[in-house]
Amino acid sequence: MLEVLIVDDDQIVVFIQKKMMNNHEIAQNPISFGKAADALDYIIQEQKLSQQKDFLILLDINMPNMNGWDFLKCLESHEQKSKYHVIMVTSSIDRKDKEKAKNFSTVRSFIEKPISASDCDKIKEISEISHFFEPV
Amino acid sequence: MRKNSGELKILVIEDNPGDFMLIQDYLSEEHHALEIQRAENFKVAKEILQNHSNFNTVLLDLSLPDINNTELLVKNILSISNGAPVVVLTGYTDKDYGAKTLSWGVSDYLLKDEINASNLSKSIHYSMERKKVQRQLYESEEKYRTLFDSSPLPMWVLDRHTLEFLSVNQAATKLYGYSREEFMKMTVRDLWAEEDDRIEKVVQDNFHELFTVKVKHFTKNRETLYIDVQSNPILFGGREARVTLAHNITEKLKAEEKLKHSQQRFKALVQDGSDLISIIDENFNYSYISPSVENVLGVNPEGMEGKNVFQYMHKEDRERIKDKIKYLGKKKSYQLPSYRYKDGAGGWRWLETIISDLRHDSSINGLVANSRDITKFKIQERQLRESLERYDIVAKATSDLITDYNIEKDVFQYSNAIHEIFGYSQNELGFSKKWWQEQIHPDDRLRVVEAANSIYERGQKLLNIEYRFQCLDGSYKYVLDRSYVITDDSGNPSRIIGSIQDITERRNYINAIERSNSRLREIAWTQSHVVRAPLARIMGLIDLLKNQRNNLDNIEEIIDNILNSSEELDKVIRKITIKTEEEF
Missing domain, CATH: 1.10.287 (Helix Hairpins)
Incomplete structure (x- = not known):
């Protein structure tokens, strides 16, 4: 099972992304977090309950306190990191950010805000998670 | 004949008492002072003769009882007679036999039958006289032989036809190293070292004449001798010979050779040297100029003799030199300041001259001028001066600091900009490499020292580096240091010339731009x-x-x-x- 998490401090962004996830049938009801630390806690908690779960995480970079990079570093130390599929979502993509993301095995893709219909299609095609969207 | 004229001492060797008596009588008839001794046989005669040597004459009878061989008897007696004449008395009538004894060396031969007082006495006296003449002759020969043998000049006698050595003296054996025996097996040709034909011809041309010739001889050890030969024709023991005086002139020739070399050397120095040597008379006219003038100035030396010195000198230099020459006589020799002199092509050469006053030397009778062409040196000197002036002007004109670092002495020299840029006055400066490096900002120091090491360790010639350098007031200025390495003859770095530009303003400006860029x-x-x-x-x-x-x-x-x-x-x-x- 693939659970979708939205990590962003901007509530409007979260609203838009939830709608898009829903409308494009990526997730019925994605869970959102305004703080990265909360998202991390949730993942650890969920992981304890079910070892079988995969996570698709839409991650904003610029956030107060724990930012996107800090969050990624924490994920990197997890045993189950192969089950985390992070999409970096940022208001403007920086070449340096893309370089930096190469250090993290969990990052699958970059999306520039706002998230578009074609972005959603591309998410479904990511090889590590595409099997979750195949028609039954 | 010798009656009353001194004592006559006679030995009579006669075995026959009758004959002895007879002889005694004959002798007594003619002589008053007479001492006669008798030997009856050969043995007694030998004893007497060996113990007494003062007989005037020996009378010998050939038929003695204790000896049969007449020849042996005669020769024995002759050998111990101490120069006394031996007169043989015999009964034989064979004249040939008598002649034979004469050939053995006896003085006379008398037949006993024919003897009387008169002819016996006559024979004794003739014999004695003859012996005396013989001795004189012998002594004179002896004298000449001694003269020949002990002459300090090497001499020899050669066969005139074969040139074989017949006799050599001691000086010759000493000079040539051959023994007398070796000489006797040689001809003079064996001594000749070279030019055999020439010597042969001289010998042939003067076969019966005196000649002198200079020849080269080898000693036994193959050392070369130069011999002045003087050779006279003589008769030597009846042979046509020549006596040769060999005057060893080797040392003399060597000395002459040395003198010749020394003269040639002197000539070479004066003629072909690079110095000009001239003799100038009191009116400053050339009385002699060395042929080297042709090489040095391209002027024919003959054309210059009698010409005035100042005629060739540059107008602007004449007074100056004349001024100096005025003081001649006070000093024996002094150096003139350099002056220009016209060469054969009409160009000017710089000369430097030392003048020596040899007016009182009768062989010179003038001033000796020893001049040297220093044109090249002058040109170099001017180029150097110009180059130095240029350096000074550059150092003054540029706002850069010019440094000159002597590696071996570890000493810096700075242009005035050291004060203008960094505020150091002469007293506050250090001049060592250590001081210089201490003024470099600590953050830059290691980098600069390492870069400078590339000069010493890797033979780098140019250094281009920026760093901060401390001013007198403790603040730092940014400098661009461009250094160039000068190497010595063997390629090792000897000096480092640096141009130090104050780039503080520019650096600050760049820093500001960089800061604002990053902010932007x-x-x-x-x-x-x-x-x-x-x-x-x-x-x-x-x-x-x-x-x-x-x-x-x-x-x-x-x-x-x-x-x-x-x-x-x-x-x-x-x-x-x-x-x-x-x-x-």
Whole structure:
């Protein structure tokens, strides 16, 4: 099972992304977090309950306190990191950010805000998670 | 004949008492002072003769009882007679036999039957006289032989035809190293070292004449001798010979050779040397000029004799030199300042001259001028001066600090800019490499020292490096140090010439630009993110409105959010405008 998490401090962004996830049938009801630390806690908690779960995480970079990079570093130390599929979502993509993301095995893709219909299609095609969207 | 004229001592060897008596009588008839001794046989005669040596004559009878061989008897007696004449008395009548005894060396031969007082006495006296003459002759020969043998000049006698050695003296054996025996097996040709034909011809041409010839001889050890030969024709023991005096002139020739070399050397120095040597008379006219003038100045020396010295000298230099020459006589020799002199091609050469006053030397009778062409040196000197002036002007004109570092002595020299740029006065300066490195900013020092090491360790010629250098007041200035390495003859670095440019202003300016650039970059990055955040929201919301209108519960709220985001965007853009107008 693939659970979708939205990590962003901007509530409007979260609203838009939830709608898009829903409308494009990526997730019925994605869970959102305004703080990265909360998202991390949730993942650890969920992981304890079910070892079988995969996570698709839409991650904003610029956030107060724990930012996107800090969050990624924490994920990197997890045993189950192969089950985390992070999409970096940022208001403007920086070449340096893309370089930096190469250090993290969990990052699958970059999306520039706002998230578009074609972005959603591309998410479904990511090889590590595409099997979750195949028609039954 | 010798009656009353001194005592006559006679030995009579006679075995026959009758004969002895008879002889005694004969002798007594003619002589008063007479001492006769008798030997009856050979044995007694030998004893007497060996013990007494003062007989005037020996009378010998050939038929003695104790000896049969007449020849042996005669020769024996002759050998011990101590020069006394031996007169043989015999009964034989064979004249040939008598002649034979004469050939053995006896003085006379008398037949006993024919003897009387008169002819016996006559024979004794003739014999004695003859013996005396013989001895004189012998002594004179002896004298000449001694003269020949002990002459300090090497001499020899040669066969005139074969040139074989017949006799050599001691000096010759000593000079040539051959023994007398070796000489006797040689001819003089064996001594000749060269030019055999020439000597042969001289010998032939003067076969019966005296000649002198200079020849080269070899000694036994193959050392070369130069011999002045003087040779006279003589008769030597009846042979046609020549006596030769060999005057060893080797040492003399060597000395002459040395003298000749020394003269040639002197000539070479004067004629072909690079110095000009001239003799000038009291009116400053040349009385002699060395042939080297042709090489040095391209002037024919003969054309110059009698000409005035000043005629060739540059007008501007004449007075100066004349002034100096005025003081001649006070000093034996002194150096003139350099002056220009016209060469054979009409160009000017710089000469440097030492004048020696040899007017009182009768062989010179003038001033000796020893001149040297220093044109090349003068030109170099001028180039060097110009180059130094250029350096001075450059050092003054440039605001850069010019340094000259002597590696071996570890000493810096600075141009005045050291004061102008860094504020150091002469007293506050250090001059060692250590001092220089201490003034470099600690953060730059290691980098600069390492770069400088590449000069010493890797043979780098140029150094181009920026660093901070401490001023007298403790502040630092940025400098661009461009250094060039000068190497000595063997290629090792000897000096480092540096041009130190004060780039503090430029550096500060660049630093300011770099700072503002990074600030601008930072602002631009932040702004693009800040601007895009509300813009992305607006775009996202409008996208929802357009494509998902049916799935939206609260359209009013979405429109409000669009409006809020638009206002936020507006604020952000105004803020950027204000920021870019700020000064850095």
